Amino acid sequence: MTRFVARRILEVIPVLFVIVTLVFFMIRLAPGGPFDAERNVSDEILRNLEAYYNLDAPLHRQYLDYLGQLLWGDLGPSFKYPGWSVNELILTGFPVSLELGLYALLVALGIGLTAGVVASLKPNTLRDYVPMSLAMVGICIPNFVLGPLLVLAFGLWLGWLPVAGWEGPSYKILPAITLGAGYAAYIARLSRGGMLEVLAQDFIRTARAKGLTEARVVLRHGLRGGLQPVVSFLGPAAAGLLSGSFVVETIFQVPGLGRFFIQAAFNRDYTMILGTVLFYAALILMFNVIVDVAQAWLDPRLRDEIG
Amino acid sequence: MKRLARLTLCVLLCCVGCAKSGPPALRVGNGTEPQGLDPHTVTGIPEHRILGTLFEGLVDVDPDDLTPVPAVAESWTISDDGKVYTFTLRPEARWSNGDPVTAHDFAYAWQRILTPALASEYAYMLHCLKNARAFNEGRITDFDQVGVKVLDEHRIETTLENPTPYFLSMQIHYTWFPVHRKTIEAFGRMDERGTRWTRPGNLVGNGAYMLKRWAPNNIIEVVANEHYWNAAQVRLKRVFFYPIDNLLTEERSFRTGRLHLTGSVPLAKVPVYQRKHPELLRIDPYLGAYYYRINVTRPPLDDARVRRALAMSVDRVALTKNVLTGGQAPAYAFCVPDTADYTCASAVPYDLDEARRLLAEAGYPNGEGFPRIELLYNTSENHKLIAEAIQRMWKQELNIDVGLLNQDWKVYLDSQNNLDYDVCRAGWIGDFVDPVNFLECFTTGNGNNRTGWSSPKYDDYIARAAQTVGQKARFDLFQQAERILLEGAPIIPIYYYTRVYLKSPQVQGWHSNLLGYISFKHLHLAEAGP
Numbered sequence: 001m002t003r004f005v006a007r008r009i010l011e012v013i014p015v016l017f018v019i020v021t022l023v024f025f026m027i028r029l030a031p032g033g034p035f036d037a038e039r040n041v042s043d044e045i046l047r048n049l050e051a052y053y054n055l056d057a058p059l060h061r062q063y064l065d066y067l068g069q070l071l072w073g074d075l076g077p078s079f080k081y082p083g084w085s086v087n088e089l090i091l092t093g094f095p096v097s098l099e100l101g102l103y104a105l106l107v108a109l110g111i112g113l114t115a116g117v118v119a120s121l122k123p124n125t126l127r128d129y130v131p132m133s134l135a136m137v138g139i140c141i142p143n144f145v146l147g148p149l150l151v152l153a154f155g156l157w158l159g160w161l162p163v164a165g166w167e168g169p170s171y172k173i174l175p176a177i178t179l180g181a182g183y184a185a186y187i188a189r190l191s192r193g194g195m196l197e198v199l200a201q202d203f204i205r206t207a208r209a210k211g212l213t214e215a216r217v218v219l220r221h222g223l224r225g226g227l228q229p230v231v232s233f234l235g236p237a238a239a240g241l242l243s244g245s246f247v248v249e250t251i252f253q254v255p256g257l258g259r260f261f262i263q264a265a266f267n268r269d270y271t272m273i274l275g276t277v278l279f280y281a282a283l284i285l286m287f288n289v290i291v292d293v294a295q296a297w298l299d300p301r302l303r304d305e306i307g
Numbered sequence: 308m309k310r311l312a313r314l315t316l317c318v319l320l321c322c323v324g325c326a327k328s329g330p331p332a333l334r335v336g337n338g339t340e341p342q343g344l345d346p347h348t349v350t351g352i353p354e355h356r357i358l359g360t361l362f363e364g365l366v367d368v369d370p371d372d373l374t375p376v377p378a379v380a381e382s383w384t385i386s387d388d389g390k391v392y393t394f395t396l397r398p399e400a401r402w403s404n405g406d407p408v409t410a411h412d413f414a415y416a417w418q419r420i421l422t423p424a425l426a427s428e429y430a431y432m433l434h435c436l437k438n439a440r441a442f443n444e445g446r447i448t449d450f451d452q453v454g455v456k457v458l459d460e461h462r463i464e465t466t467l468e469n470p471t472p473y474f475l476s477m478q479i480h481y482t483w484f485p486v487h488r489k490t491i492e493a494f495g496r497m498d499e500r501g502t503r504w505t506r507p508g509n510l511v512g513n514g515a516y517m518l519k520r521w522a523p524n525n526i527i528e529v530v531a532n533e534h535y536w537n538a539a540q541v542r543l544k545r546v547f548f549y550p551i552d553n554l555l556t557e558e559r560s561f562r563t564g565r566l567h568l569t570g571s572v573p574l575a576k577v578p579v580y581q582r583k584h585p586e587l588l589r590i591d592p593y594l595g596a597y598y599y600r601i602n603v604t605r606p607p608l609d610d611a612r613v614r615r616a617l618a619m620s621v622d623r624v625a626l627t628k629n630v631l632t633g634g635q636a637p638a639y640a641f642c643v644p645d646t647a648d649y650t651c652a653s654a655v656p657y658d659l660d661e662a663r664r665l666l667a668e669a670g671y672p673n674g675e676g677f678p679r680i681e682l683l684y685n686t687s688e689n690h691k692l693i694a695e696a697i698q699r700m701w702k703q704e705l706n707i708d709v710g711l712l713n714q715d716w717k718v719y720l721d722s723q724n725n726l727d728y729d730v731c732r733a734g735w736i737g738d739f740v741d742p743v744n745f746l747e748c749f750t751t752g753n754g755n756n757r758t759g760w761s762s763p764k765y766d767d768y769i770a771r772a773a774q775t776v777g778q779k780a781r782f783d784l785f786q787q788a789e790r791i792l793l794e795g796a797p798i799i800p801i802y803y804y805t806r807v808y809l810k811s812p813q814v815q816g817w818h819s820n821l822l823g824y825i826s827f828k829h830l831h832l833a834e835a836g837p
């Protein structure tokens with residue numbers, strides 16, 4: 001088992017290396033540079049800037065220097081925000097994105113599972129159609145539409161919740177719902193499908209025949225199998241929630257990493273692009289390793305195979 | 308389910324946080340996250356707002372009419388040739404840690420920003436100092452040769468290359484602010500960017516406020532500085548700057564009372580506020596021009612008659628009234644009218660007959676044989692609306708086919724720099740109130756020209772104006788230069804910007820000026836909200 005885990009972790013390194021290399025050279029191909037602005041700086045000042053940030057060295061030299069820096073965990077200074085290093089910006093932005101992603105996941109699971117299970121108990125009745133239609137709507141409404149609608153209702157008309165910012169618990173409700181809603185809808189449909197399949201099986205009939213209460217049948221026997229598809233969806237969902245929060249962060253002025261990530265590309269902030277891409281890549285690869293390990297641990301056949 | 312509910316509750320309780328108490332704060336929507344708080348390495352307007360609270364230059368301006376008033380310098384003298392300024396600093400001026408502000412601090416700051424190794428993008432603001440440019444470009448290495456001389460602790464003398472009538476009012480720009488040497492050198496070298504000296508707790512400034520909190524992309528909080536020489540007069544004790552780049556989010560934050568002041572207003576909301584809440588909407592004149600550049604190196608645009616025909620057939624009144632709606636003024640010249648009492652006497656008229664005649668004279672009667680040209684703009688809804696309107700005008704009036712091309716910001720800048728366009732959208736916001744700030748852009752080889760246009764006569768007028776003492780004589784030269792610019796028509800002036808924003812009636816002591824300069828120390832908050 002230890003060997004398996006070690007091997008999976010070691011496999012991550014070449015993947016990250018390929019990503020760094022590709023991104024490093026690709027961003028240099030994009031037109032425009034980090035110091036282009038509406039008002040041009042003189043050639044002399046541009047030369048000073050390029051010298052300061054080592055951009056005047058040959059490209060392969062810059063690449064090797066960057067790799068050398070990376071070995072020490074140093075992602076370099078941000079070009080756009082000279083007051084901060086890329087490491088610092090990731091360290092301040094990511095916890096916020098993580099927190100937002102976590103709440104959104106709770107929202108998605110809470111709403112999604114409830115709706116899915118409720119719908120599956122009385123298929124093809126009103127109790128099925130209503131939550132499932134809502135789920136369909138939830139999947140179809142993009143979060144840049146849902147966010148402003150929620151703000152309009154709960155922030156401006158009712159005045160219950162703040163419309164933007166990230167200062168206290170009440171500020172986190174609308175962004176979490178906006179980000180989680182799409183996933184909730186998806187989970188609702190997945191869990192309904194899973195539950196319907198399981199509830200039609202023989203062992204459920206046996207359980208009912210034993211005289212168990214309906215609640216016990218559903219919660220104890222049904223859920224375990226019915227949630228299988230939801231569990232396997234959680235991996236990609238978590239990754240999506242963490243790296244895909246840019247729109248929600250912009251709508252609600254949430255100080256997360258998503259805004260830095262997207263703006264870096266527009267700003268041609270080379271080090272920031274590389275740093276955030278690398279960080280997200282490492283994060284997602286790490287998730288995959290954890291999922292693989294968990295699956296191996298759960299599934300005895302796999303465990304035997306890897307020794 | 309129960310476990311889930313408990314978990315949710317725990318998480319919510321964990322993040323109960325920052326309900327902070329203290330004096331009432333002015334809450335300002337400040338556009339984007341500032342690049343930093345080192346006055347020598349930043350370039351933008353959001354940065355200017357914040358730095359203006361944390362630092363103070365030798366001279367400040369009256370926020371109503373922008374005339375120079377004493378700040379760190381209590382007085383100054385100007386030599387007869389307009390080239391030597393001697394400032395006397397007030398002895399009571401203090402840094403936020405209590406150290407006295409001395410002439411050495413200014414000399415140190417100016418040396419720092421001009422040091423080539425620091426690579427300050429805005430160092431050119433100081434190029435009016437004698438030999439500053441040569442020092443900044445590394446042609447001389449001895450700072451003693453630059454026109455800055457510390458006479459004693461409280462007196463500093465600056466010698467300029469040319470008489471520069473706007474020299475005093477330039478001092479409100481952050482590039483001229485002093486910095487605290489000990490603080491900078493405690494965290495790194497003098498010419499090092501991005502050290503930790505600008506962080507809350509580290510930053511030592513000499514402005515009316517000091518830095519309390521800085522959470523990137525979230526908030527910057529400044530509080531009144533008790534060591535400020537004029538602290539007794541500062542009524543507003545706290546300011547929160549929020550970097551809200553989404554205009555809709557900013558407007559919603561204003562509507563719920565989270566902001567007292569916004570940086571802008573979404574275009575679609577302007578008529579709504581005009582109708583329902585005119586008392587909240589402010590439209591101020593602004594020192595900026597929106598115009599189109601023409602690439603004069605590409606036929607048929609290399610013919611001045613064609614360029615003038617294009618410029619004369621833009622109906623700016625219809626554009627500002629029907630498309631923009633934010634009180635913008637149609638522009639028939641480049642310099643904003645009444646810039647330091649200068650208003651251009653010549654104009655590109657809206658004259659369709661003359662435009663058609665010029666086009667025919669250039670060999671394209673009724674647009675026949677005129678090749679299709681492309682109009683480039685950077686991705687934005689407003690630029691697109693304007694481009695579409697002008698595309699239609701040129702088609703209808705001149706029978707010219709124009710294609711629209713939008714590019715992402717950096718790609719668009721790259722296209723302009725490489726003269727890889729026919730006609731493109733541009734804008735210029737003045738740094739200080741003097742026509743030279745606008746007209747200098749189109750001298751030969753200027754980095755902001757980007758049209759390929761060059762006129763030795765134009766360059767000569769601008770160069771002569773720089774040597775001239777006396778506003779009248781200078782302005783005469785500018786008049787002649789601007790006439791050449793409009794006749795050569797490498798640009799099509801379209802409209803003069805306005806600053807459209809929202810302001811709560813709670814904000815008192817408000818002032819508006821051409822630069823959009825906000826003097827926070829002159830403001831205060833009324834007790835009750837609207």
